[in-house]
Amino acid sequence: MEVTINGKAHTLAAAQVGDGNMPLLWVLRDVLNMTGTKFGCGVAACGACTVRVDGQAVRSCVTPVAGVAGKQVQTIEGLSQGADKLHALQQAWIAEQVPQCGYCQSGMLMAAAALLESNPAPSDAQIDAAMTNICRCGTYQRVRAGIHRAAKALATKAASAMPIQGATA
């Protein structure tokens, strides 16, 4: 089976992923050792495991790996173009000091990236509706502030006719 993660094709042996029912999260963390995506609840409730599949935010803990074959998967490891080229959201996350313990934040960032792509200037209500991720530390206010800041930064960048960095996988 072949899956494309962060633009790179990975061939997975049946011995590793069985009949393709293995959840994508297990493939990412245990098979490919990409531990940026977190295991939270395991039942698609908390959003810690959020990755993007063809741009959409998806809970990877309940997504069978067979379901993403032939699609573009983006994880937190692929959100930036490198340590010195962070995604606007990541820069905003640092500026607003968003994370506390940080466990849910990779899922938060992936959900926020999907949101900003479909809605470049979301309102507070739209952010609350779209961000269904749960944060035990209660960083919701700063998550909002971070999304607003990133939205502004992306809009300024777009206005100055620069390509939007890292907005797509």
Next chain:
Amino acid sequence: MKRRTLILSGLGAAGALVVGWSLLPQRSRMGAGDLMQPAQGEVALNGWLKIAQDGSIIMAMPRSEMGQGVHTALPQLVAEELDVPLAQVRISQAGSDRLYGNVAMFVASLPFHPRQDGSTLVKTSEWMTGKLARELGVVVTGGSSSVSDAWGSVRLAAATARAQLAQAAASKLGVAPESLQFEGGKISGGSGRCGGCEGRRCQAQRGQGIQTDWQDAAAQRCASESQWHGAVWPGCALARHGLCCGQTQPHDRRLARQL
């Protein structure tokens, strides 16, 4: 002796001991300098603070950092009291002495409503709980209690250290301790000017007006942080230490030979 007399006098004696113990002062949270295990050339001032040879202040840190910023907030208290830049305060893991136990968390866990504040029952319970918590010395981080617990103990330790230093400096310089200036980690004196102690700052040093004018003036203080000799007023929102970047989360750290 009659059985009744034995029981009653026993109860009386036990009661007297409990009352007597309750009325005794609470266990001090200052601690002795040897708890800081000062190396050659270091000066330990109490159980919370020592001064290294390069002039940096090393504070005992008994609380865990979980992103909540306690490794920034507690040094802020020390920096403020000693009038040193925050960068000059370093932390070192505190030992297991009961001095470092968390008292505020136990006091805050009493089942009282804030509306009952000030009643004799609440005051008595808080006193007894505080006393017991000091005896138990449970070193624990939780319940949003780290800053409220350190607010008294760490600030008092730092303020006492400051007074010790002032006394030593005053006798060395041959001036009155009140005329000394604390600035950027240096103590100077003899100029005749009451430096660093004017207006609101002076009030705060004397412990006046901290509660009343703190909130409305907090924003102003944070904005003009430099006027506090480079120290940082507690309550100013600072960037937390160690938030950024590229660190593997502890639960994803895979050690060699780890199963």
